[in-house]
Amino acid sequence: MSHTIDLRSDTVTRPTEAMRRAMAAAEVGDDVYAEDPTVSRLETLSADMLGMEAGLFVPSGTQGNLAALMAHCERGDEYIVGHNAHTYQFEGGGAAVLGSIQPQPVPLDDQGCMDLDAAMAAIKPDDAHFARTRLLCLENTWWGRALPMAYLKGAEDKARSHGLAMHLDGARLFNAAVAHDCPAADITRHFDSVSFCLSKGLGAPVGSVVCGNRALIDRARRWRKVLGGGMRQAGIIAAAGIHALEHHVARLAEDHQRAERLAAGLEAIDGLRVFRTGTNMLMLEPRVVTGTALAEALAGEGIRVNPGARLRLVTHLDVDDADIERVIAVMPRLLDSLASSEHAT
Ligand SMILES: *Cc1c(COP(=O)(O)O)cnc(C)c1O
Numbered sequence: 001m002s003h004t005i006d007l008r009s010d011t012v013t014r015p016t017e018a019m020r021r022a023m024a025a026a027e028v029g030d031d032v033y034a035e036d037p038t039v040s041r042l043e044t045l046s047a048d049m050l051g052m053e054a055g056l057f058v059p060s061g062t063q064g065n066l067a068a069l070m071a072h073c074e075r076g077d078e079y080i081v082g083h084n085a086h087t088y089q090f091e092g093g094g095a096a097v098l099g100s101i102q103p104q105p106v107p108l109d110d111q112g113c114m115d116l117d118a119a120m121a122a123i124k125p126d127d128a129h130f131a132r133t134r135l136l137c138l139e140n141t142w143w144g145r146a147l148p149m150a151y152l153k154g155a156e157d158k159a160r161s162h163g164l165a166m167h168l169d170g171a172r173l174f175n176a177a178v179a180h181d182c183p184a185a186d187i188t189r190h191f192d193s194v195s196f197c198l199s200k201g202l203g204a205p206v207g208s209v210v211c212g213n214r215a216l217i218d219r220a221r222r223w224r225k226v227l228g229g230g231m232r233q234a235g236i237i238a239a240a241g242i243h244a245l246e247h248h249v250a251r252l253a254e255d256h257q258r259a260e261r262l263a264a265g266l267e268a269i270d271g272l273r274v275f276r277t278g279t280n281m282l283m284l285e286p287r288v289v290t291g292t293a294l295a296e297a298l299a300g301e302g303i304r305v306n307p308g309a310r311l312r313l314v315t316h317l318d319v320d321d322a323d324i325e326r327v328i329a330v331m332p333r334l335l336d337s338l339a340s341s342e343h344a345t
Contacts, residue, residue: 004302005323010172010201010255010280010316019203019243026239030232031057032225038235042242046209049245050173050194051185054217056210056224057238061086061171063229064195064208066094071212071219072135072165072193075100079135079167080119082108087137087169098227102131112142113151116158123162139169140187144277144314146179149186156190170196171208175279178252192216201252201280202244203317206237248317255280258315258324265328271335275310284311289338297334303327 006012015023029035043055058064065087069079079095081088083105087095095101104122106114124130136159140147159166168188170176173196177184188194193212198204210220224230231237256279263276266284275283284305286294295307303326306312315324 002302002326004304005319005327006304007313007315007319007327008304008306009312010314011199013201013203013317015205015240016203016317018247019240022239022243023236026235028233028235031234032230032232036233036235036238038242039231039238042238042245043209045242045245046196047211049184050188050196050211052188052194052211053213054211056217056220057231057234057241058195058208058210058224058229059206059231060199061169061195061197061208062091062094063224063227064197064210065091065167065169066098067220067223067227067229068167068193068195068210068212068216069095069101069135069137070099070223071216072167073099073101076102076131077134078102078104078124078131079137080104080106080122080133080164081137082106082112082114082139082142084108085137085139085142085169086171087139104131104133108142112139112145112147114155116154119155120158120162123164133164135165135167137167137169138191139171140176141172141179141277141279144172144175144279144281146176146278149180149182152187152190165193166191168194170194172197172200172279174249175201175252175256178249179256179279193220198241198244201255201316202241202248204237204240204244207241209241251317252280255315255317255319258319258321259313261321262313262315262324262327265324266331269328269331269335271339272331280315282313284313285309286311286335289335293338294334297338298327298330301330301334303330 026038031039046055123133168191195210198207273285
């Protein structure tokens with residue numbers, strides 16, 4: 001049988017041979033003593049690419065967002081955030097649990113945008129009854145969608161006029177930059193802090209980087225230690241991050257093209273609703289059979305997808321053109337046999 005095609009997430013990529021060589025050759029030191037030259041190089045490279053002063057290497061995007069939120073906000077402060085944003089829904093409530101920071105969720109539309117007037121209306125008055133609203137937190141890409149540039153500008157203008165700082169959960173920042181065909185710095189210039197993942201489409205095994213001005217990153221560095229993220233000879237994994245930033249950014253366009261090809265191929269098949277995002281993700285809703293049944297049938301063919309009523313399919317470094325064609329090719333047969341077995345019961 002042919003190899004497994006894993007479309008669950010872009011986190012599943014394995015380091016390439018060249019990346020492993022860079023890791024093996026990395027010069028290292030104890031980064032808690034600020035003596036790992038490879039970690040420092042990754043932090044500087046990241047900050048430069050984002051047009052920011054300083055960077056901080058962290059083990060995960062979740063920790064990067066939390067350390068940034070804690071660097072912006074104190075106990076009793078709050079951040080405004082989308083109702084289904086990662087920093088609200090998918091990080092175990094970390095800001096509240098560990099930071100004593102209250103999230104103020106606001107609805108996002110199907111493009112990942114909030115009504116900015118409604119968001120500003122959620123800012124609390126300066127009064128002991130209320131948490132202090134400090135920060136607006138956006139996410140880009142959001143469920144695979146690159147936020148419109150004009151929206152970022154509008155959000156920044158409004159937030160600044162109300163004295164709020166801006167944080168970007170840019171787990172897939174470079175996918176957004178590639179989708180807009182612009183440098184990442186064109187996106188990040190609207191923010192005071194940005195966290196992005198090396199471990200997703202960029203193909204590194206571990207790690208994220210938080211960037212911002214030096215004072216903010218110093219505070220985040222302190223919180224990283226408190227959160228257990230002070231790592232020692234981390235240059236071994238930082239080297240993978242440097243390799244990813246130097247070799248795997250432009251190629252994200254290939255992932256986006258493969259997601260487009262997959263979407264086009266699947267749209268032509270009866271019984272499927274396809275939702276494109278413009279980056280490396282698409283959602284799939286079977287019309288007659290359940291998403292769970294289809295995910296199971298795909299697994300039987302060695303094709304893994306994130307299950308649910310709406311299946312999520314993600315392209316990445318370890319998915320090639322032949323894989324995409326195989327997924328499109330097996331689909332009609334799977335849907336037919338599922339539909340007929342449903343009919344029989
Ligand atoms: C993956 C992801 C994160 C967190 O990254 P981890 O490294 O898995 O902790 C944060 N935000 C978004 C939008 C993500 O997709």
